[in-house]
Amino acid sequence: MKHTSTTENYGNTWETEVSDSGEFVRHKTGFRSQIRSDGSTDFPPASGRYHLYVSYACPWAHRTLIARKLKGLEEVISYDVVHPFLPRSGWSFDDSVQGTTGDRMNQFENLKQVYLTADPQFEGAITVPVLWDKKAKKIVNNESAEIIRLMNSEFQEYATNPELDLYPEHKRSEIDGLNEWIYRHINNGVYRCGFATTQHAYSRAFEKLFAALDRVETILSGSRYLTGTDLTEADIRLFTTLVRFDAVYVTHFKCNRNRVVDFPNILGFTRDLYQTPGVAETVNIAHIKSHYYESHLHINPFGIVPDGPKLDFEAPHGRTD
Numbered sequence: 001m002k003h004t005s006t007t008e009n010y011g012n013t014w015e016t017e018v019s020d021s022g023e024f025v026r027h028k029t030g031f032r033s034q035i036r037s038d039g040s041t042d043f044p045p046a047s048g049r050y051h052l053y054v055s056y057a058c059p060w061a062h063r064t065l066i067a068r069k070l071k072g073l074e075e076v077i078s079y080d081v082v083h084p085f086l087p088r089s090g091w092s093f094d095d096s097v098q099g100t101t102g103d104r105m106n107q108f109e110n111l112k113q114v115y116l117t118a119d120p121q122f123e124g125a126i127t128v129p130v131l132w133d134k135k136a137k138k139i140v141n142n143e144s145a146e147i148i149r150l151m152n153s154e155f156q157e158y159a160t161n162p163e164l165d166l167y168p169e170h171k172r173s174e175i176d177g178l179n180e181w182i183y184r185h186i187n188n189g190v191y192r193c194g195f196a197t198t199q200h201a202y203s204r205a206f207e208k209l210f211a212a213l214d215r216v217e218t219i220l221s222g223s224r225y226l227t228g229t230d231l232t233e234a235d236i237r238l239f240t241t242l243v244r245f246d247a248v249y250v251t252h253f254k255c256n257r258n259r260v261v262d263f264p265n266i267l268g269f270t271r272d273l274y275q276t277p278g279v280a281e282t283v284n285i286a287h288i289k290s291h292y293y294e295s296h297l298h299i300n301p302f303g304i305v306p307d308g309p310k311l312d313f314e315a316p317h318g319r320t321d
Ligand SMILES: N[C@@H](CCC(=O)N[C@@H](CS)C(=O)NCC(=O)O)C(=O)O
Pocket: 011, 012, 013, 014, 015, 028, 029, 057, 058, 059, 060, 061, 086, 090, 091, 126, 127, 128, 129, 142, 143, 144, 145
């Protein structure tokens, strides 16, 4: 890895994740414990015991807010929202911007303190989301893919919507398959376009991104959701990138072959997910725009946030089962 950051260990991950060939390579996640309802881990499900630290800007953290909402875990898992600006020192709990909460759990000033409380030797990337155990004062897990799975299956006795299964047994291999290429080429693909430091790395990522979006458009021309008539985690994971796409990725990350509004089925799908009860309130476009355009000054040196585009996620989506 070529480290472009000149700061200490805690340089932003997006500055330190560029390979020698100019490609963006995301860091591995540090905390991977599991909450298990069968008692097999130190973390049993409970109401009021776990807390999420999120950024409204972050597509990975966004997944966890949607899963929490759709499963009906609002009274069970609390959450706090960091400031949208990501300085070199990492996420902060400055609560001066609308939508931020400060750290109501630990009264810390920044997210690094959460990580260092959980593990004083921690030297990895300080990322959101974080699932915090109030009782043990530990981080349970900071990998969004795992957090949404454990929310889906381990809190059934507390969830007000336990019938919703975001990862049904009979669809697991299909969902895993979708997640794999959608993550690689779309979720992370937009970052690979935006943070590439060579033309070749950018063009490769760009080509794969739009080939994958074409593939998604075809799938969604035949079914309401990615795997048919029921919403799964694969849809949530795709949505958090799509809802940011026209406002940020098209311009900021140079993902400009097409916009979401140019793909009829992807547009309908994005609106459909947005209009799913509970989802709209997890989407904060102001935080999203402010975070990307103001934080990544190496690709947007003056930090100017575009006034457009006009987004309309509330128009009829036209999607049926
Ligand atoms: N593997 C993690 C990735 C999370 C991640 O990369 N979060 C970014 C924000 S979108 C972050 O917190 N970056 C902090 C930094 O760059 O300093 C997950 O999916 O939960």
